[in-house]
Amino acid sequence: MIIKEEIFIKPFKTNRLLHIYLPDNIKEGERFPVMYMFDGHNLFYDTDATYGKSWGIKDFLDSVNGRIIIVGIECNHEGNMRLCEFSPYSFTDEEWGKVRGLGKKTTNWIADVLKPYIDSKFPTLPEREFTGIGGSSMGGLMSVYGIATRSDVFSKAACVSPFYDYIFGKLVKDIENTSFNSDTTIYISWGKREFAGAKNLAIGTEKNLIISRMFTEKGAKVFPHLMVSGGHDETSWEKELPSFFYELGYIK
Structure with a gap:
């Protein structure tokens, strides 16, 4: 089932909609890992998705009897605020202008406020080993950043088509300098069709491999994937669901 409810995000002084997936037919005493x-609006239903196509996570988890809770956080749809809230670093983009990096506040709010709230309200397995973070594009960047800087809370990450433009050097520096729990599993992917031409594909591939190697050197178990037919869209990301849910240990 999908539950939708609003929650107040104190750092941004605004309400935001949560899209929460719960398994059906929950047995008494049953508890679940959480991602x-x-x-969140793009995860479950096409009717909610920005471009009319969702990841189809509900249908997938229902089909494999996935016993997991997914907490989807809707983005801020005003102006370029999605970029601001989903980037740990400030940058300037030709289309979107000045982006103020608020992603550190977003990450800490998820780890320190949202997670305790979800644990208090739903039948979760609250321990770190059962707690993950995931997303695509800007959400992929936030998942890389979140697992790098808050591995005290998250032990798993699905970093799908991460956005690296303008900020890659800052991200690398943070991964280098942060303390990190080596008992961590990371899925990181990029699609061949996301890049225009062989040169850009090689550059994008190298960036993802640099991040993968850095996490590996810190002791993490990393699964890098080049999706040969993958694009930068929900249709492509839906095809990755079996891979990252399996490799992160959420399904068998």
Whole structure:
């Protein structure tokens, strides 16, 4: 089932809609691992999705009897605020202008406020080993950043098509300098069709491999995936669901 409810985000002084997936037919005493995901409106239903196509996570988990809770956090749809809230770093983009990096506040709010709230209200397995973070594009960037800087809370990350433009050097520096729990599993992917031409594909591939190697050197178990037919869209990301849910240990 999908539950939708508003929650107040104190750092941004605004309400935001949560899209929460719960398994059906919950047995008495049953508890579940949790994955916190960005762009919650794009995760479950096509009717809610920005471009009319969702990841189809509900249908997938229902089909495999996935016993997991997904907490999808809807983005801020005003102006360029999605970019601001989903980027840990400030940058300037030709289309979107000045982006103020508020992603650190978003990450800490998820780890320190949202997670305790979800644990208090739903039948979760609250321990770190059962807690993950995931998303695509800006949400993919936030998942890389979140697992790097808050591995005290998250032990798993699905970093799908991460956005690296303008901020890659800052991200690398933070991964280098942060303390990190080596008992961590990370799925990181990028699609061949996301890049225009062989040169850009090689550059994008190298960036993802740099991040993968850095996490590996810190002791994490990393699963890098080049999706040969993958694009930067929900249709492509839906095809990855079996891979990352399996490799992160959420399904068998």
